[in-house]
Amino acid sequence: MTTVRVAEGSITQYEADAVVVNLFEGVTSPGGGTGAVDQALDGAISALIADKEISGRQGEAVTIHTFGKLPAKRVVVVGLGKREKFDADAVRAVSGGVARRLRQMNVKRAATIAHGAGIGGLDAGDSAQAMAEGTLLGLYEFKRYRSRSNGSDGDDGKSLDEMVIVERDASRVQALATGAAKGALLAECAIIARDLVNEPANVVNPARMAEVATEVANDAGLPITVLGREDMIERGMGAMLAVTQGSANEPRLIIMEYTGDPENPENNVAIVGKGITFDSGGISIKPAASMWEMKGDMSGGASVIGAMKGIAALKPKINVFGVVPAVENMPSGTAQRPGDIIRAMNGKTIEVDNTDAEGRLILADAICYIKEVRKARRVVDIATLTGAVVVALGHVASGVMGTSQELVDSVLTASKSTGEKMWQLPLFEEYKRQNRSDYADVKNTGGRPAGSITAALFIGEFTEDVEWAHLDIAGTFMSERASGHVVKGATGVPTRTLVRLVEDLAEV
Numbered sequence: 001m002t003t004v005r006v007a008e009g010s011i012t013q014y015e016a017d018a019v020v021v022n023l024f025e026g027v028t029s030p031g032g033g034t035g036a037v038d039q040a041l042d043g044a045i046s047a048l049i050a051d052k053e054i055s056g057r058q059g060e061a062v063t064i065h066t067f068g069k070l071p072a073k074r075v076v077v078v079g080l081g082k083r084e085k086f087d088a089d090a091v092r093a094v095s096g097g098v099a100r101r102l103r104q105m106n107v108k109r110a111a112t113i114a115h116g117a118g119i120g121g122l123d124a125g126d127s128a129q130a131m132a133e134g135t136l137l138g139l140y141e142f143k144r145y146r147s148r149s150n151g152s153d154g155d156d157g158k159s160l161d162e163m164v165i166v167e168r169d170a171s172r173v174q175a176l177a178t179g180a181a182k183g184a185l186l187a188e189c190a191i192i193a194r195d196l197v198n199e200p201a202n203v204v205n206p207a208r209m210a211e212v213a214t215e216v217a218n219d220a221g222l223p224i225t226v227l228g229r230e231d232m233i234e235r236g237m238g239a240m241l242a243v244t245q246g247s248a249n250e251p252r253l254i255i256m257e258y259t260g261d262p263e264n265p266e267n268n269v270a271i272v273g274k275g276i277t278f279d280s281g282g283i284s285i286k287p288a289a290s291m292w293e294m295k296g297d298m299s300g301g302a303s304v305i306g307a308m309k310g311i312a313a314l315k316p317k318i319n320v321f322g323v324v325p326a327v328e329n330m331p332s333g334t335a336q337r338p339g340d341i342i343r344a345m346n347g348k349t350i351e352v353d354n355t356d357a358e359g360r361l362i363l364a365d366a367i368c369y370i371k372e373v374r375k376a377r378r379v380v381d382i383a384t385l386t387g388a389v390v391v392a393l394g395h396v397a398s399g400v401m402g403t404s405q406e407l408v409d410s411v412l413t414a415s416k417s418t419g420e421k422m423w424q425l426p427l428f429e430e431y432k433r434q435n436r437s438d439y440a441d442v443k444n445t446g447g448r449p450a451g452s453i454t455a456a457l458f459i460g461e462f463t464e465d466v467e468w469a470h471l472d473i474a475g476t477f478m479s480e481r482a483s484g485h486v487v488k489g490a491t492g493v494p495t496r497t498l499v500r501l502v503e504d505l506a507e508v
Contacts, residue, residue, distance in 0.1 A: 002139055004132040004184055006165045006177040011113050012040045014166050015071040020098055020112035024083045025056035033113035040070055045077055058090060059097050080115060089419030091115045091130035093484030096138020103160045111164045114176060124172045125179030128165055132183025135163050137485040140191055142198040186499060189310040190492030196302035197490035201278035201295040206326035209275055210252040213305045217256050220312035227253040238343040239361040240325055246282055246335025247328040256308045256322035260315060268319035269505055270376035271498050272366050274359045274383035275301030275326035282329050282355030283337050296490060299477035300382035301326060307498035316506035321374055325366040329358045341440045345369060346462060349440040357445045359383050360455055364462040371466050378407055378467040388451030390475040397421040398476045401456040402469035411469050414500040420493050425453055432457055
């Protein structure tokens with residue numbers, strides 16, 4: 001994995017394969033570190049600006065050979081975009097894009113000035129954190145099943161081994177170093193989630209998901225409990241058992257626990273992630289096209305496991321339960337059927353209208369368990385729950401809903417900080433009638449209209465007496481292309497937001 005670190009010194013004197021400087025859009029005379037490099041290159045950057053070969057547009061990158069005028073062989077000038085739109089998320093995107101460019105140039109060791117720290121208005125620590133996150137997430141690859149001889153793009157053995165943030169002002173070095181370390185940690189947490197989602201379902205089944213969670217918990221010094229089928233039978237968790245009954249893979253309910261405020265056990269929050277390790281749709285089977293993506297139907301659970309690593313390392317003063325109901329939804333002679341009536345842990349009966357609406361069933365039992373047995377006071381669930389949220393929000397933003405506006409606002413605030421875009425949808429009472437059943441207490445689908453909202457309202461039936469927020473990440477858990485710090489495949493959304501949310505709740 002690439003190392004991101006901070007060093008005191010001048011970018012013009014730093015020995016590296018390449019150095020990176022930056023430019024805001026519209027700037028005609030570069031200053032700061034970029035100006036120093038421009039001067040050392042006898043005005044080469046200014047000349048390119050004058051000739052309109054460099055504009056500073058966000059994501060733009062131009063390479064200049066130094067011909068011995070600097071210790072570094074090459075300078076890459078990256079555009080930061082318009083100053084008035086500049087923020088930490090722009091830093092992440094720029095850092096991810098330029099890191100991939102450097103790797104493609106076969107740069108092993110690069111140095112860079114801090115993007116936006118000072119002249120760009122960003123705090124030095126925030127800038128370095130975003131640079132570390134962007135660099136490491138932008139360089140992420142999942143190639144463990146590919147041989148270098150297969151001719152695929154990217155199988156060239158190139159790697160960027162080190163990125164050094166060089167700072168001339170000694171008073172800012174410590175803040176930059178602290179920020180870079182936190183950014184590296186959060187990137188590692190998101191990469192845990194990305195790896196889990198990118199793995200095929202024949203590798204990551206419920207048992208393997210529990211093993212990974214156990215490895216993360218043990219490394220972080222966290223207690224972990226893993227419940228199996230017999231435990232679920234004993235506790236009457238009929239919703240989870242119904243979803244898993246068509247699969248040969250045994251279910252698991254994973255509970256990771258961080259105790260940051262032991263003297264106040266009620267100061268707690270549960271983050272509950274859907275862990276369907278493969279979703280065929282069951283008897284209500286999905287179309288074959290793109291069904292392979294359903295190996296990622298455990299993205300919510302993967303984000304919880306990754307987030308718990310970061311929470312344990314950052315040590316916020318709050319108690320956190322990381323909960324993952326992990327099952328596989330398969331069609332077979334023993335699978336649940338449309339029309340079946342099942343009973344959840346809290347005693348509510350559910351008419352199964354569609355076996356492909358299974359994520360909300362396992363979340364129902366997981367939420368019942370964590371609030372009734374572990375006394376969770378606040379619950380945030382995360383799920384690749386509905387195709388309807390993709391219709392509503394596309395692949396740009398995750399949907400957020402909940403019964404506690406305060407908790408929903410906290411989620412939205414955290415997401416703005418991390419750049420993992422989210423948007424609130426309403427839970428008006430009128431939508432509830434779509435989930436009414438003629439035969440049971442509630443039905444597991446409310447039909448096509450407002451599908452994301454009615455799915456959330458179904459989960460809400462099991463959240464009595466707790467503050468609750470729900471994240472539907474069906475549109476954001478995968479990306480079809482690389483852009484900035486987001487790469488093709490699993491995104492790791494919303495791992496970093498969950499960590500920030502817990503940090504923020506600890507400060508309330």
